[in-house]
Every structure is written in structure tokens, then in C-alpha cells.
Amino acid sequence: MTSGVIRPLTIAHLARSLQARAGQPMEALRCYESLAALWIRCCDTATPGARALREMTLRAARRLAAGETALITPEFDRIPDRLTRDASLVRLPASLAVQGVECPDALTLAEAWLGARRDAGPVLVAGVRTGGAYLAPLVAARLEAAGLDVRVTSVRPGEDLDVRDRRVLLVDDPPLTGRTLLSLAQSVPGPAGGEVLVPVFDPADVQGLRQEGITVTVLPRERWQSTRRLQPDALSAYLDAHADWQDAGPAPVVEGLVPGRENSALTPWPGVRRRSPARAAVRLTTSGGLRHAVAGWVPPGIFGDTARAAATSVRSPVVPATLAVAPAMVVSEGLAPAAPLGPQPAPGKLEEAVDYVLARARQLPVESAVPGGPMPAVLQAVAGALTGTDAAVAAPASARMLQLLSALAPALPDNRCEAEKWFLDDAGRLRKTGHLAHAYRRDNELLTPLLDLAALCVAFGSNLDTVADRLARRLPGSRPWYAPLAVALLCYGTARGAQLPRTYNPQRAAETAVEAYRLQRGMSKAAEAVQRVLSDLVGGPETAVPGVVHRWQEPPGALVQPRLPFGGTAARPIGPGPTGEETQMALKAVARWAEGRAQAVREGDVLLLAPLKAPSAWDRDRAALEDLARLLPRPGLLAWCGVPVVTLGEVS
Numbered sequence: 001m002t003s004g005v006i007r008p009l010t011i012a013h014l015a016r017s018l019q020a021r022a023g024q025p026m027e028a029l030r031c032y033e034s035l036a037a038l039w040i041r042c043c044d045t046a047t048p049g050a051r052a053l054r055e056m057t058l059r060a061a062r063r064l065a066a067g068e069t070a071l072i073t074p075e076f077d078r079i080p081d082r083l084t085r086d087a088s089l090v091r092l093p094a095s096l097a098v099q100g101v102e103c104p105d106a107l108t109l110a111e112a113w114l115g116a117r118r119d120a121g122p123v124l125v126a127g128v129r130t131g132g133a134y135l136a137p138l139v140a141a142r143l144e145a146a147g148l149d150v151r152v153t154s155v156r157p158g159e160d161l162d163v164r165d166r167r168v169l170l171v172d173d174p175p176l177t178g179r180t181l182l183s184l185a186q187s188v189p190g191p192a193g194g195e196v197l198v199p200v201f202d203p204a205d206v207q208g209l210r211q212e213g214i215t216v217t218v219l220p221r222e223r224w225q226s227t228r229r230l231q232p233d234a235l236s237a238y239l240d241a242h243a244d245w246q247d248a249g250p251a252p253v254v255e256g257l258v259p260g261r262e263n264s265a266l267t268p269w270p271g272v273r274r275r276s277p278a279r280a281a282v283r284l285t286t287s288g289g290l291r292h293a294v295a296g297w298v299p300p301g302i303f304g305d306t307a308r309a310a311a312t313s314v315r316s317p318v319v320p321a322t323l324a325v326a327p328a329m330v331v332s333e334g335l336a337p338a339a340p341l342g343p344q345p346a347p348g349k350l351e352e353a354v355d356y357v358l359a360r361a362r363q364l365p366v367e368s369a370v371p372g373g374p375m376p377a378v379l380q381a382v383a384g385a386l387t388g389t390d391a392a393v394a395a396p397a398s399a400r401m402l403q404l405l406s407a408l409a410p411a412l413p414d415n416r417c418e419a420e421k422w423f424l425d426d427a428g429r430l431r432k433t434g435h436l437a438h439a440y441r442r443d444n445e446l447l448t449p450l451l452d453l454a455a456l457c458v459a460f461g462s463n464l465d466t467v468a469d470r471l472a473r474r475l476p477g478s479r480p481w482y483a484p485l486a487v488a489l490l491c492y493g494t495a496r497g498a499q500l501p502r503t504y505n506p507q508r509a510a511e512t513a514v515e516a517y518r519l520q521r522g523m524s525k526a527a528e529a530v531q532r533v534l535s536d537l538v539g540g541p542e543t544a545v546p547g548v549v550h551r552w553q554e555p556p557g558a559l560v561q562p563r564l565p566f567g568g569t570a571a572r573p574i575g576p577g578p579t580g581e582e583t584q585m586a587l588k589a590v591a592r593w594a595e596g597r598a599q600a601v602r603e604g605d606v607l608l609l610a611p612l613k614a615p616s617a618w619d620r621d622r623a624a625l626e627d628l629a630r631l632l633p634r635p636g637l638l639a640w641c642g643v644p645v646v647t648l649g650e651v652s
Contacts, residue, residue, distance in 0.1 A: 006306055006366045006412055008447060011041050011086035014302075019076035019084065029103065029301040031071045032060040033134065037090050037302075038083055040133045043154050044091075049080035054137075058152055061137035065107055065145065088374055093131030095173040097303045100226035100265065100277045101199050102328070105219055106135040106171070109197050110142035113169070113217045122149040124166040126194075128184065129154050131173035139171050139197060157183055168194040174201050174275070178208045185214045199224060201274055226297045226328065227265040230280045232257055235295060243324040243331065246312070252284040252323070258292065258334075271508070273501075281334055284323075292334030293323055300328040310412060313363050318356040318432045335433065338426040343461055343514075343603065350460045352430045353422065354453065354470045361411035361449040368410055375402065376446050382490045386531055397534045404533075405491075407484040410447040418496065419459040419515045446491060454488035454526075455496075458518045461603075464489065464526060483533050486526035493523040500642075506612060510601045513610035516642025517603055577605070577649045582633040589631035590646055597624070598644070605649025608641075 007013050014034045035057040042050035056074050063071050095101035114120070123143060127136025133154040140152040155161055157180055161168060168188045175181055181196050188194035196209055199219040206216045221227055229238055236254040245251050257263075261281035264272050272279075279296035298307040304327075311322040311330045324331040341349065375398050383394040383401060391398075425431050453467055468481040497519055500512050578586060590607055594600050598609040625644060629635040632646065639645040 006309060006364055008366060008410075009090045009092075009302065009306075011038065011088055011090060012084055014038060014090065015079055015083040015086070018073055018079060021073040022076040024073055025070045026073045028060070028064045028069050028071045031073060032057065032064050032103070032137075033096075033301045033303070035060050035074070036134045036137065038079065040091065040129055040154065041083065041086065041088070042080065043129060043133070044156075047080055047082060049078075049083075052078050053080075054152065054154075058137045058140060061141040062144065064103065065138055065141040091130045092303060093134055093173055094275075095131045095199065096134055097299055098277060099174065099275055100221075100224055100297050101131075101135075101174065102225045102300060103135070103138055104225050105199055105223075106138035107142045108223065108225075109135075109171075109199060109217065109219045110139040112219060113139075113195075113197055114143065114146055116217065120148055120167070122166045123151075123169055124161065124163060125150060125152045125169045125171060126161060126184075127152070127154045128170060128172040128180065129156050132171040136171040139169070155184065161188060163189055170194050170196045172196070172198050174199050175205050175209075178206060182209055182212055182214065185209070186212070221265050224265070224278075226278050227263060229328065230263045230265070230278050230295060230297070235280065235282070238326065238329070239295075239324065239331070242326040243329075244326065245324045246322055249287050252286040252291070255283040255285045255290065257282055270505075282331075291323075293331050294320075294334050295329055295331050297328060298330050304328070306412065310364060314360055315363065316356050316359055318352060318430055320431065320433065335425055335431055337423040337431075339424040339428075340511075341422055341424065341460065345460050349424075349430045350456065350462055350466070351470065353432075353456050353460065354467065354474070356432065357449050357452045357456070358474060361409065364412040366410035366412060366447040375399075376491075378446065378491045378494055379405075382487075382494055383534075386490075386527060386534060400534060401487045401530070404484040404487045405446060405448050405450055407479060407481070408449050411449040411452075412447070418455065419518070420501075420511055422459050446488075448488065450484055450488035451492050454485045454522075455492050457489060457522050458493075458496075458515060461514075461518060464522065464529075483529060486529040489522050489526045490530060493519045493526075497523075497642075506599050506610075509599055509610035509612055510608075513599075513601050513608040513643045514603050517606070517608055517645065520641045577647060578633060578637060582637075583648050585633045586637055586646055586648060589628070589633075593624075593628045593631055605647065606641075607646040607648055609644040609646070611643070 014037055018031075018034055018038075035053060039050060039053035039057045041047070042053055056078060060071055092098075096103075120143075125136045125140040125143065127133035136154065137152050140150045143150045151166065153161065155170075170181060170184055170188075172181055175198055181198070185194035185196060193214070195215040195217070196206070197217045198206065199221070200206060201221050203218055203220060206218060209216050228234055232254070239254060240251075243251070258281035260267070261269055263278060263280050264276070265278035268274065269279075277297040279294055282293050282295055284291045284293050298304040298311075308325050308330065311325050311332070320332040320335050322330060322332055375395075379398045379401055380391050380394065383397040384391055387394045387397050421433050423431055423433070453471065454464070456467055457463055464482055464485050468485055471481045471485075497516075500516055501508060587607070590600050590609070594609060596612070598611050601608040601610055625638065628644070629638045632638060637647045639647060
């Protein structure tokens, strides 16, 4: 179990860990995942040594598939020395890091393929990087054990496979669209083409591949190990055998599952996405009586280390209390959201949230990045957008923003305090869920509590000035905090703006519309501040920063996706806001127009129109919005900010 300082999951860290344990026993899954990560990195960068690492990974897969729990770590001279200096973060496959696929599922997938084949000849198992490359050696090991002539490799679109006379089996993560797999399968030379082996959330996810004539072997989600582990009998046995209960005294007993909230992979929970990790609500019999809890999947092996450390280390009244930790599961207290935060939560709740972020930063500090490491991609994107230059010219701006973000020591990202994760429980206490998920997000390369603090502006409807003031009072005598928080908000919003939920019910639509608006508003103000800081680096006059409201005539790509406050055209000022009579006319016009189409949500002096159906493309909504503009007392009152916005107060 990881304790103390959290080390970022970098290639260098994995390579040095293997070197330090050369010739010694090591937990089998950890050894296998580490070797696979190094092999994948060599393939991605064309680093010499990929062949040797592939063979080491395959040997570890054979032992792991045979049921061995400990392996002797390979000699360090087989690991390329340059990997020990590679500061890049490990590319985490979503399937193994957040969705619930485990390495034993690869063995089950291989057995399913074997069961449907009588004429299996030589095969080439090709793992589609990144996720498929973690699974492919295990598939190959199981096929070898069945007596097949097997080779293993990895592949990305555009790379050629050395097929020769072998049948090609493409192994990958659960597919979203299947386009990558279809392209690869159709590009395989030879009359047989390529077959596909994948775990799936739903068999319909590969229907497009089958319609194109691709042979597909699937492992449905109900057969994944993470799903089966949460079945009532299996859950009790797993906890009895592996759970480390946090409280002293007799271990609780699983009384049963809560009806309607059994296994979320099989019985979807409200608000839980189909591709989320499986979880189950359970009743526990304890020495103090009946207690409700949630058993949630976390990755076994290296990908779950930080999640398990967070579960056992963070002590705060804000997060759900951890009741037990197991290799692939965390049991937390069951929480029932009793009330939303509301448009403007009480000031004391923001104080609690700031205290929580800082306390967690102290409890779970992350090891500082290696000096001279790669510049985080999100910072490069923000710097280029703010300066209007390419990545090479924007390098000084990126470096300056990275310096601003180093104002607070690195800390566990904690899912970056996404707005929908905060709520009030039935006792009116502020609570935070999701604190174990996505411990190392692929889109969040900045391990800093400033991201969490800046994101509070979105969750609590606050502003950077308020959060900066709260931070200065807690850290007296320190630097001004506004500019670092502004950079953090731009980094947070750049990633979050493209990830807002795309599945809707009326409540979810309203929450998403408000979050989109707050992101846009906060990022526009942050961009103004950061551009002033960077002006002496990029030279010339400051670039005008677009206002928070973008006129609807500028077509967006899709509803409920904020338009970032750079790279666009500033909203034109149109004079004073509507009069009292015009406001009432606007409210009535919106009510008529929105019926069955959108939900009107009030946020300050604007009315947000949240779509009640899945967000549609602008082309299908433009005519409808033109109708709304004609209904309003002034067309200019209609604007765009992630969702259509009708201005009711002063127009900016």
C-alpha cells in the first residue's frame, strides 16, 4: 500500500522501481503492468529495446496467466537506460484505469475465442495501443497454453503489421465507435483480414464491425471480473477474504444489496454513466447496528495505488468515510444527497471546501516533477490560444504559467473537484463524492491543488477574487493568488469544457447548463488577467479577450459545450439591458418557445436554455433559435455561452 508522498506514475518511476528490485520477488500483477507500460512507451517512441521488453512482458504474462502471485523481477540491464530518465506520465488505458476491465478478463476473452475455433493455426495477437497492448500478452499466453503457435505485438493506426502467414487477432479496449478497429482490421494484409477480440459494455457496440464482415469475439460486461465480484455471494466472500476494515472490532457482515442500487453495471444507477466503474450499494451488519455503504471498484495493481492511498489517508468530514479497502475495491459510507448546493451556497460551505482541498494537499502530497520534464499539453494549448502563436513561440508563456502553478506544492488531483461532485447530505453537511476516481487523469497532467481551488469557482458560483482572498487568509504572508488561480481555471476549463455530460434528464440538463455558463464566465475573466501577466513576454498590444457572452449568430459546434474565451470574436456591446416590461416579455417568449424543447434555468441576470434531449448539432437548432430571437423584444438579448442565453439584466 502506498503511503506518504504520492509519486506521479511516470515511466522513469516504473523503470527505476524495476531496477531497484532486480532479481527479487515482486507482486505479479505489478511486475506485469510495469513491464507492459515500458514496452508500450518504447513502441510509441521507437526506442531501441522494445523487442526485449515485449519478450519480458510476455514471460510475465505466462506466469500471471498460470496463477502465480509473485515473479522474479528481470535483470535491470534488459531495461533501456533512457527509460529511467523519461519523466512522461504513463499512458493509462481507460479500460484498466477507470472502466473496470481487469487482466483476468483477457484470459476469459481468449477462452471465448478458443471455444469458437476448431481450425486455429498460427496467430499474431496485436494489441491496439494503449489499452489493447496491456491485454494482448495475456491473450497470447492463454492461446499458447492451449497449444497454438502465437506471436504478440502492438499496433497503432498507420503502422504496418508483419503478418506473414498468421491469423491476426486485434485486441483492444471496449470500443466507442469501432472506427479504429475497423480501419485496422480492414488494413490487415492477406485473405483472412483481421479478427477483433474486445470486452464490451454492450454487444451492440460492435454491431458496426460485424456489419462490415469483421469477425468479433466479445466479453460482455456481465462477465467481467469486476462485475461478477459485486454479485451478492461473491461480494461477501471477497470482503471476507481480502477486506482491510478501517475500524477496530469485528468485521461487518454484508446483509444484502439495496434494492434498485445493486450492481450498477447490470442495473444502471441514476447519474452513473454506462462506462463508469461498477459499484453496489450494500447494507452491513456491524457491532453498532445496520449501516449503509457503497462497494466501488478500483483498479488492482499499480493503477489503483493512489486511489487506495486516498481512501485510507484522507481524514476529513467532507469526503465519505472509508470503511474498508481491498485490492480491487473500496467500501465507503453510503451518502444520500439531500439537497443541491443551490445557485449561491452559504459562504461557510465555500470555506469548508477550501479547507478540504488544502487539508488533502497536506495529507497526500505528490512528489514534485523532475526539473526539465515535458511541458504539460494543456498548458501549451492555453499558452498558444492566449498569445495567438504556435507552440514554439508560446514556450515562454507556457513556462511562465507553469511557474505560477507551482505556487502550491503538487497534490492529488482528486478528480479536480468537478462541480457535480459536491452536495449537501440530509444533515446539511457539505460532502464530496468521486474522491477515488481517476487518480491520474490522462487529460490532467498538472498535479496541483490550485486546479481544485479554481474549480470551486464553478461549483459554488463564486469568483476568483473570493477564492484568492480565502487562500490568502489561510496562507498569510504568501504571494498574491489571483494570477495562479486564473491559470489553473484556464487549464481546468479547457479540459472540462469538452467533457460536460452528454446524457440528459431535466435535472442533469439544468446542472450542466449552469456549469457551462460558469466555466465560460470564469475563463473569460481569467483570460484577461493572464494575458496581462503574459503581455511582456509576447510583445505588442494585448489581444482583445472575448466577453463571456457570444452572440448566437456565431455557430457553435454542439449545444452544452462552452466556447473558450480565446480564438473567437468578442460579443458586441448593444447598450443597456432590458427594461422591466421587456424582461417580462422575454420571460413569456422563452416560456412559449422552450416548451418540450429546453428547460429555462435562471443564473443571476441571465436565463440559460438547457436542452432536454441529447445535445444536437447547431445546424438542426439554428432555425429554432432564429424563431426565439424574433419572439424576444430585442434579438440581441439572445446569446451563446455553452447553451443559448437570454440576457435579463445589464448587457455586457
